[in-house]
Amino acid sequence: MAFGVYVHIPYCIQRCTYCDFATYEQSKILPPDQYVDLVLKEIRQKRGYYAPQSLDTIYFGGGTPSLIPAHLIVAIIKELGSYGYTTRPDTEITIEINPATISEEKLKIYLDNGVNRFSVGAQTFDDRLLKMVHREHSAKQTLETLDLLRAHNLNFSFDILFALPSQTVEGLRNDVRIAIEQGAKHISPYCLTVPDGHPLSKGRPVDDEQVEMFDILANELTAKGFQQYEISNFALPGYESKHNLLYWIDEPYWGLGLSAHSYSKESPWGTRYWNLNSIGEYQKQILCLDGQEFSSPAQQLPAAQFEQLEMHQALTDFCHTSMRLMRGLNVQTLAQKFPDGVQNKVRGILQGLENKSWVTYDNGHWSLTRDGLVLSNKVFQELTFLADDI
Secondary structure (H helix, E strand, O other): OOOEEEEEEOEEOOOOOOOOOOOEEHHHOOOHHHHHHHHHHHHHHHHHHOOOOOOOEEEEEEOOHHHOOHHHHHHHHHHHHHOOOOOOOOOEEEEEEOOOOOOHHHHHHHHHOOOOEEEEEEEOOOHHHHHHOOOOOOHHHHHHHHHHHHHOOOEEEEEEEEOOOOOOHHHHHHHHHHHHHOOOOEEEEEEOOOOOOOHHHOOOOOHHHHHHHHHHHHHHHHHOOOEEEEOOEEEOOOOOOHHHHHHHOOOOEEEEOOOOEEEEOOOOOOEEEEOOOOHHHHHHHHHHOOOOOOOOHHHHOOHHHEEEOOHHHHHHHHHHHHHHEOOOEEHHHHHHHOOHHHHHHHHHHHHHHHHOOOEEEEOOEEEEOHHHHHOHHHHHHHOOOOHHHO
């Protein structure tokens, strides 16, 4: 069984117009050392939730974790290690960074303490589009950051945002070309998602054009040796995100910090629990329990912050996360986890979807077809179960 830790660092230079994560402009939140102290307290309080073990992954997400002093990132890694959640030479330790928030000195501290993967939130190399979405960095600063990472021959991932207002297909091709040329090993294309009436909802490519944009991205990446291993993720062979795979292959993970979500297998069908997404409420809850230790979410958290899954919820999660992967849903794993009647129910639904050419079956796996990728929300809707369904 694999196991990883996610640490949320909610500091940003500015709030991007499309962002809906629990983040704060750095001047509107606790000083970083006070926030990290809360995370360290949370580790001590919840360390009984999971048996001490070697970690397969640690992921520092945000926000922009590279905004805070590097020694605070190190303090979290060391605190985990002090309670038996240790790292190995092959532990994947990822930190999200934004251009112009990392220096040679900061990078050295990361590397000396095991950080070995960098997720660069650059989005596009078009300065006009960067200003449109209120990103503070420039394309030039992105290239300077990538130069620094490449000089150390580091493993880095790159996010590309598409379907922005007035964004052109040729501009998107250029973003992909530059990201590949700069040495990214992993690229995550994200379609801009905003509600109707949002300032960025005007002038966006229509749905058919968005599909065309994704096809262009996929074709360009595939031609350069990248493999699509998940709906929104491409990687050179061997450079898939081990941490994100935890979420998609039904493995436990521990989320620390503001709004972080976790999953454990302490109950028959799994337990999900989550932290509060208001910094004031999160701080209050952690300080109120300071010095105490707990062995499960039910012992520590109010009912509104955890749920012990029922079989139909676990089945929905299993089907959705499995089908996000290009390798698809493994029928043997399904059989190991769920009773025969449930397997038959899922098989019947998938066979119906196969008749629509949305999924295909091969070598013990059900996976999305090209049409299924485009209509994945409809596939997931079919694979959503209520208690009465099984």
